[in-house]
Amino acid sequence: DAVDRAAADIFVSLAPQPHGSRRPFRVALAGGTTPRALYALLASSEYRHRVAWDQVAFFFGDERAVPPDHPDSNYRAANDALLRLLDISEKCVHRMKGEVPDLEAAAAAYERELQSAFEGARVPHFDLIFLGMGPDGHTASLFPGSSALAECKRLVVPVTDAPKPPLRRLTLTIPVLNAAKLVLFMATGADKAPALREVLKGTASPDQYPAKHVRPGPERLAWLVDEAAGGTL
Numbered sequence: 001d002a003v004d005r006a007a008a009d010i011f012v013s014l015a016p017q018p019h020g021s022r023r024p025f026r027v028a029l030a031g032g033t034t035p036r037a038l039y040a041l042l043a044s045s046e047y048r049h050r051v052a053w054d055q056v057a058f059f060f061g062d063e064r065a066v067p068p069d070h071p072d073s074n075y076r077a078a079n080d081a082l083l084r085l086l087d088i089s090e091k092c093v094h095r096m097k098g099e100v101p102d103l104e105a106a107a108a109a110y111e112r113e114l115q116s117a118f119e120g121a122r123v124p125h126f127d128l129i130f131l132g133m134g135p136d137g138h139t140a141s142l143f144p145g146s147s148a149l150a151e152c153k154r155l156v157v158p159v160t161d162a163p164k165p166p167l168r169r170l171t172l173t174i175p176v177l178n179a180a181k182l183v184l185f186m187a188t189g190a191d192k193a194p195a196l197r198e199v200l201k202g203t204a205s206p207d208q209y210p211a212k213h214v215r216p217g218p219e220r221l222a223w224l225v226d227e228a229a230g231g232t233l
Contacts, residue, residue, distance in 0.1 A: 003188055003224045004038045007130070008047055010184060010222070014128055016055040026117070028059045028172065030130040030140075031074030034186050038130075039082035053086050057117060061131060061177075062141035063096035065103060065168035072166055073098065096156075096170045103158030107170055111155045114176075123155065126180040133187045136163070137195040137209030141171035144208050149174065178216045185211070185223045192229040200233065 015025050029035065041047060064072045068079075075095040083093055094113055100106040118124035131139045141159045142148055148157045151173045159169040177183060187196055198204050199211045200223070206212035215221065 001037075003186055003226050004041050006224050007035075007038045007184060007186055008041045010182075011042060011128065012047060012050045014182065016052040018049065018052050020052065022052070022055060024057060025055055025127050026057045026059065026124070028061045028126050028129040028180075029074070029078050030061055030132045030186070031063070031077065032132045032134075034132045034188055035130055036077055036081050038186070039078055043082050043085040048086060053088060054092070056088075057092050057094065058083065058088065059094045059114070059117075059126070060096050061129060062169055062171040063098040064141075064166040065098045065170070066166060067099040068095065098170055103160065103168060103170060107154070107156040107158050110170065114155055123175055123179045126176075127182070129177060129180040129183045131177070131183060131185045131211075131214065133185060133192060133195060133199070133211045135191045135195055137199055137211050139185070139211040139214060140177070141169040142174070142210040142213070144210060146210070149207055149210055149213060151175075174213045177214050180216055181220060183214055183216050183221050185214075185221075186225075187223065187229045188226045190228040190231065192225075193232050196223075196225060196229050197232045 016023055060074055063074050066072045068075045096110050097106045114124050133139050136144055143163055148159060151157050152175055154173055155176050156170060157173055159171055161167060162169055195209060199209050
């Protein structure tokens with residue numbers, strides 16, 4: 001609960017305020033189970049009135065190759081816990097079309113959508129990117145040993161051989177993650193402890209622990225972890 005609340009407080013501190021200046025705020029949401037409680041907290045009566053939601057543009061760090069109403073869909077998780085409850089306009093939600101059979105085409109389409117939303121910038125500079133981390137050190141859908149880790153030109157790539165189902169996915173690439181103004185990792189649970197220690201203090205190759213590749217700079221990277229995940233630090 002403390003991790004969720006800290007993440008919500010950081011989001012609110014960065015996002016446009018209801019009576020503040022009108023400015024766009026672009027955030028990439030994380031998938032998986034860890035951030036779902038955060039999304040519910042942001043939609044709660046305690047937080048929902050502290051943000052000018054019509055100024056927030058929502059993107060996704062990765063998506064599974066499933067329809068948007070599928071239980072495995074990252075979009076569905078965010079929509080059910082946050083977007084629908086806040087009545088966010090569809091024009092403010094930029095979801096990855098994971099249901100498209102041709103994932104190469106879907107990745108190219110999302111790259112064009114990013115470039116349009118960020119006014120032609122070669123690499124988008126998100127105001128905030130939420131990330132989780134798996135027990136194997138993966139983040140977004142960037143898994144250990146994946147060729148996607150070496151991608152330095154494309155913004156979005158398909159993944160067709162994820163080590164856990166669904167095997168087919170879409171993901172932002174490392175250059176996009178490292179260009180963000182702030183990357184906020186959330187890691188909870190004892191099963192994350194060995195990977196977290198390796199990512200923060202170990203000597204293994206980043207290709208073995210992909211979260212190690214995320215290095216936007218010391219002032220632009222934060223980790224929120226609970227005692228179980230951080231117990232061996």
